Amino acid sequence: MKKLLMILILGYSGVAFAQNKISGQLTDTQKQPIKGVSIYLPELHKGTATDGNGKYILNNLPNGAIKLTYVYVGFATQNKTIDLEQKENTLDIVLEEATFQMDEVIVSTAFNKLQSQNVMKVEHETIKSLQQKGTATLIEGLATIPGVSQVSTGTSIGKPVIRGLSGNRVLVYSQGVRLENQQFGDEHGLGLNDSGIESVEVIKGPASLLYGSDALGGVLYFNPEKFADSKTFKANFSQKVFSNTLGSNASIGLKTSTENWKILARGSFNTHSDYAIPNGNRVSNTRYNETDFKTGLGYSNDNFSSVLRYNFNKLDLGIPENGTAQESQSKETTYPKQGIYNHLLSLNNVFFFERAKLDVDLGYIANDRSEFANSPIANLHMKLKTFNYDAKFHFPKWGKIESIVGIQGMHQTNTNSGEEYLIPDALTNDFGIFGTANYEWKSNAFQAGLRFDNRKISSESQGNQGEEGSFQAIAKTFNSFNAAVGYKTNLLDQLSLRLNLASGFRAPNLAELTSNGVHEGTNRYEVGNRDLKTEQNVQTDLNVEYKNSHLEFFVNGFYNHINHYIYTSPSGAIRANNAVFNYIQNNAALYGGEIGLHIHPHPLDWLHLESSFETVTGRRQNGEALPLIPANNWNNSIRGEFEIPKWLSEGFASINVSSTFNQNQVGGFETKTSGYTLFNLSLGGKIKFGKTAVDVNLNANNLLNKTYVAHLSRLKNEGIPNIGRNIVFGLNLNI
Numbered sequence: 001m002k003k004l005l006m007i008l009i010l011g012y013s014g015v016a017f018a019q020n021k022i023s024g025q026l027t028d029t030q031k032q033p034i035k036g037v038s039i040y041l042p043e044l045h046k047g048t049a050t051d052g053n054g055k056y057i058l059n060n061l062p063n064g065a066i067k068l069t070y071v072y073v074g075f076a077t078q079n080k081t082i083d084l085e086q087k088e089n090t091l092d093i094v095l096e097e098a099t100f101q102m103d104e105v106i107v108s109t110a111f112n113k114l115q116s117q118n119v120m121k122v123e124h125e126t127i128k129s130l131q132q133k134g135t136a137t138l139i140e141g142l143a144t145i146p147g148v149s150q151v152s153t154g155t156s157i158g159k160p161v162i163r164g165l166s167g168n169r170v171l172v173y174s175q176g177v178r179l180e181n182q183q184f185g186d187e188h189g190l191g192l193n194d195s196g197i198e199s200v201e202v203i204k205g206p207a208s209l210l211y212g213s214d215a216l217g218g219v220l221y222f223n224p225e226k227f228a229d230s231k232t233f234k235a236n237f238s239q240k241v242f243s244n245t246l247g248s249n250a251s252i253g254l255k256t257s258t259e260n261w262k263i264l265a266r267g268s269f270n271t272h273s274d275y276a277i278p279n280g281n282r283v284s285n286t287r288y289n290e291t292d293f294k295t296g297l298g299y300s301n302d303n304f305s306s307v308l309r310y311n312f313n314k315l316d317l318g319i320p321e322n323g324t325a326q327e328s329q330s331k332e333t334t335y336p337k338q339g340i341y342n343h344l345l346s347l348n349n350v351f352f353f354e355r356a357k358l359d360v361d362l363g364y365i366a367n368d369r370s371e372f373a374n375s376p377i378a379n380l381h382m383k384l385k386t387f388n389y390d391a392k393f394h395f396p397k398w399g400k401i402e403s404i405v406g407i408q409g410m411h412q413t414n415t416n417s418g419e420e421y422l423i424p425d426a427l428t429n430d431f432g433i434f435g436t437a438n439y440e441w442k443s444n445a446f447q448a449g450l451r452f453d454n455r456k457i458s459s460e461s462q463g464n465q466g467e468e469g470s471f472q473a474i475a476k477t478f479n480s481f482n483a484a485v486g487y488k489t490n491l492l493d494q495l496s497l498r499l500n501l502a503s504g505f506r507a508p509n510l511a512e513l514t515s516n517g518v519h520e521g522t523n524r525y526e527v528g529n530r531d532l533k534t535e536q537n538v539q540t541d542l543n544v545e546y547k548n549s550h551l552e553f554f555v556n557g558f559y560n561h562i563n564h565y566i567y568t569s570p571s572g573a574i575r576a577n578n579a580v581f582n583y584i585q586n587n588a589a590l591y592g593g594e595i596g597l598h599i600h601p602h603p604l605d606w607l608h609l610e611s612s613f614e615t616v617t618g619r620r621q622n623g624e625a626l627p628l629i630p631a632n633n634w635n636n637s638i639r640g641e642f643e644i645p646k647w648l649s650e651g652f653a654s655i656n657v658s659s660t661f662n663q664n665q666v667g668g669f670e671t672k673t674s675g676y677t678l679f680n681l682s683l684g685g686k687i688k689f690g691k692t693a694v695d696v697n698l699n700a701n702n703l704l705n706k707t708y709v710a711h712l713s714r715l716k717n718e719g720i721p722n723i724g725r726n727i728v729f730g731l732n733l734n735i
Contacts, residue, residue, distance in 0.1 A: 020061040020084045020302065024091040026054045026070065034095060037072040040226070042105060042112065043350045043357070044300040045262065045307050047229045059230075060259050062302045062352040065397070067112065069105050070095065073650075077103040079114045083355070108173070108201040108221035110210060110392075110404055110449070111438050119438070119447040119486035121498050121543040121556060123147070123202040127194050132652075132682060134699025134728035136242055136249075136272070138194040142220065146594040146614045147204045147556070149630040153714045154286030155245060155275045155723055156317050157189040161712065162204050163558065164590045164616040164629045165217025168509050169535075171207070173221045175309045175346035177363025178211070180386040180412065184509045185422070187714075188369070191313060191342050195238075195251040195268040196294035198223045205539045205558060206504025209449045209484040212408055212432045216504040216537055216562075224309060227262035227298055228255040235735035236266075244726035245287075246329055247272035262298040267291075273329045274318075278707040278724040283715070284325050285318035285334050305350045315340040319371075320715060335375070341368040355396035363388040370418070381418035387411045403437040414510065416462075422517075423510040424471040426459035436484075443490035451482045455507045459514060468517045468525075468576055476513065478534045480505040498543040508532040512566050512583045518576055524669075525578040526568060532585060537562040550600045557593035565620070567627065568668070588626055592616035608639040617665065627670050631663035631711050642685075649693075651685030663711040673716065676708035695732040702726060 026037045033054025040047040050056045070078045076098040103114045104124040130141030139158030143150045150158040160170050172179040181191045203219040228234045233256040240249040255264030270290040274282035291314040298307040318333040343366040351358040365386040370378035392406035410430040436449030455478045463470030484502035515528035539560040546553045565588035568581040596612035613634045618626030639654035663673040684697035705725040709716050
């Protein structure tokens with residue numbers, strides 16, 4: 001199998017090789033060579049590792065400035081830029097030991113700096129670290145990041161919330177393109193599987209400068225799995241089982257690379273029964289099944305790099321409406337349910353022009369969503385097709401100034417073929433143009449940018465005017481100017497400060513403009529408002545961080561003012577046996593932040609003590625609370641790291657205590673929620689069997705089987721608790 005795949009790839013690589021080469025040696029501060037250091041060129045999607053003498057070679061590289069990242073566990077990550085003006089280039093690197101987690105290159109911001117160099121504070125988490133927490137879904141893992149939570153419907157449907165903003169106010173990027181999947185709906189989840197994803201970056205605040213509309217509240221940027229190092233073949237298998245949902249999540253992947261070509265493929269299947277609450281009953285029809293397939297093909301030479309990726313995701317989701325029951329352990333969904341097919345095709349290109357370069361990203365997303373009330377015939381069937389384009393030109397560096405100009409756009413169609421309509425057939429076109437620059441001197445960095453966006457939305461009329469499910473035709477245009485400015489400095493050698501001021505916007509979505517009917521998920525009759533204005537916000541962020549070899553401390557504070565905040569308000573009328581809610585607007589403000597502490601005491605080098613607290617408050621202009629604001633949370637962990645010679649490495653054991661406080665500040669139709677404390681246990685490591693190593697994780701979430709209801713659970717109004725104790729066992733085998 002291995003030889004066959006290599007032959008197939010090599011058969012397509014008969015192209016002229018580039019001439020430029022980088023070679024060097026990696027050593028520690030004692031001048032000892034380091035074996036196994038990962039060297040990666042993100043623009044070329046190409047990498048290698050050092051040999052037993054700490055040496056490496058990278059061939060067939062383009063002219064101009066090339067970025068390299070050097071990563072090794074236990075040492076500080078280094079990000080280097082080298083100008084390739086000659087064929088033979090030498091770059092020796094000395095790595096310094098680092099106690100805390102590795103410094104990561106941030107892809108979601110404009111200039112791809114290391115986090116320590118970045119003007120904006122961005123949270124970075126590897127999917128591996130999230131999976132070690134034993135969470136069943138990707139969104140559950142994201143909700144463990146300070147400042148991020150979720151609106152959930154059982155265990156199968158989760159929508160990200162960043163500092164109190166959710167839905168269309170949070171933009172999701174996957175494979176370098178924006179993900180569009182009818183995210184306006186309360187029961188429309190993220191639609192991504194964590195297999196084949198390397199890491200996630202979270203921008204907590206307006207990011208319209210880079211991403212346009214819908215990045216008013218923040219961005220989730222998912223980095224796909226990297227290709228194999230040059231001239232290698234890798235296979236991977238992982239399996240997780242879940243005691244509470246009797247669930248299984250299996251994934252298998254293959255990848256290989258030559259000097260110029262690279263290819264990978266990964267398939268996974270995820271299946272779960274109804275989740276059990278602490279009294280032993282199960283929440284009816286929270287079962288779900290998910291099939292996911294990802295593949296990628298890449299090519300790079302001395303002029304350009306190109307990567308084509310495809311992701312197919314199929315979801316079969318039960319919609320809980322019948323409370324709890326004792327008997328069902330089936331994984332076959334019953335009515336009502338959703339059937340979702342999502343296709344994501346992306347083409348990411350980098351063209352090199354001496355010291356300049358051009359990034360061109362193209363994306364096509366086809367989201368096919370059906371809802372079945374009581375038969376195999378879909379009563380609701382929506383097809384959303386989206387074409388995205390994004391082009392950024394990086395000018396040659398002028399002294400200490402880096403600059404970028406770019407354009408972005410989207411062409412989107414929504415069509416209906418079911419008996420019911422949530423939104424009308426519609427066409428959306430976006431166009432945006434922006435410029436940004438970054439200036440660095442000594443330990444300081446200053447970044448600023450400006451952007452203009454235009455969005456046009458047109459829809460067709462549907463039904464008889466005045467009747468439920470009817471829509472009037474609309475033709476709306478929304479324009480917005482946005483700007484961002486940020487400053488980062490080191491107050492002391494180990495104390496840094498970041499201050500950012502940015503604006504963002506969100507054009508009203510189709511549901512807010514046109515709704516006319518009962519929203520099944522919320523049991524109310526919603527009436528849209530065709531006169532809604534664009535939401536426009538300005539947010540101030542302050543980040544202070546202190547780091548030394550045994551202590552890490554951070555404080556993040558923010559204040560977010562939103563003009564024309566859109567929300568639903570009861571009119572007092574009754575229609576179709578449901579209370580009527582109208583979409584209206586009011587100015588609003590959200591404020592709060594996160595604070596965290598990480599202690600690594602000497603000489604107990606194996607011990608880590610971590611604590612973080614997060615809070616957000618949301619108010620309308622009239623002083624009333626905003627809905628869907630997460631409760632304050634205090635999270636504490638004790639983690640030990642250990643090794644057992646010859647058979648266990650990278651071992652860890654941790655106890656986590658997560659305390660969620662009472663949520664008494666509620667808006668609209670919400671009710672107050674009592675606080676709760678959950679205990680979680682994690683244990684794992686890399687077990688060696690000769691030359692084979694298997695990563696093993698054992699997790700016990702909600703260890704004490706606590707009965708609780710999260711404030712952002714959509715089953716809260718029915719008095720249904722969240723999931724009870726869940727034992728998760730996982731293994732990951734690299735071949």
